[in-house]
Amino acid sequence: MRYLRKSAQSKIISNQWQYSNQRDRTKIRQELLNEQMGFCAYSERYIQSTDAVDVEHFDARLKSTENDSYWNWYTVLHWINQHKPRNIEPFEPILKPYSADLNQRIKYENGQFIAVDPNDKEAENLIKYLGWNRPELYEDRRKHIERIRFVQQVYKDNQDQFFDYLVNHPDNLSFFSAMSVELELPDSLIERINKSS
Structure with missing residues (x-):
């Protein structure tokens, strides 16, 4: 969820x-793509040079209107863009993806993204609209975390080397919101990508 952030x-x-x-x-x-540190805003997968990438309009109703702006645009993998619903209306009311309180309203737990408050319809609708728990994405995320968990065991005696390995290969930091919970990784790893590039 960290790649949904926007800056004035x-x-x-x-x-x-x-x-x-x-x-x-x-x-x-x-x-x-620079602001998102090379990651897909919706899936959190690292974007490879061979991936098809789109500038996605979160609320498609704004496209080609004077209200379409930076706050509505994200760089996303083409697959994600193609599988996002075309109509936002069935998902309203919806939490804006760049909302300052996003991380307080949505959490990752037991392999799924869920609303912190079960009565938070806006948060639930954002999760559904962006497809964060789609079976394909869930499975990619699960396999990735399993692989990185294995790498973590290889470096179990040297956490600094493990962190260096992850930062030097940014694709290893795909699905970071889920990985940070599952593997107890610090947010500072993502910040190190910016410093190393």
Whole structure:
């Protein structure tokens, strides 16, 4: 969930790039990818150079309107974009993905993303709308965590080396929200990616 964050200091805002301007689209895509540290905003999978990637409009109703802006755009894997529902209406009311309290309202538990408060319909709707518990994504996440758990055991006597290994191979940090819970990883690992690049 960390790649859903937005910043009022984004280059996209300061440069006034518009998705409606064909020449700005590549710059928007690249800057979103930079802000997301190379990860898909929705799945949290690391984006490889051979992956198909889209600039996704969270609320598709805003696309091609004057209300479409940086706050509605995310860089996501094409597969995720193709499997997200086209109509947001059945999922309203919905928590905005960049909400400051997102991490207090949604948590990862027992392999699934759930609302912290079972009565929080907005949080539940965001989870469903973005498909965080889709069987395919659940299975990819489970296999990845299982693999990284094995690597963690290899480095069990040297946690610093384990962390270095993860940071030097960012794809190992895919599904970080789930991995940080399952493997008790610190948030600082993601920050180290920025410093090392």
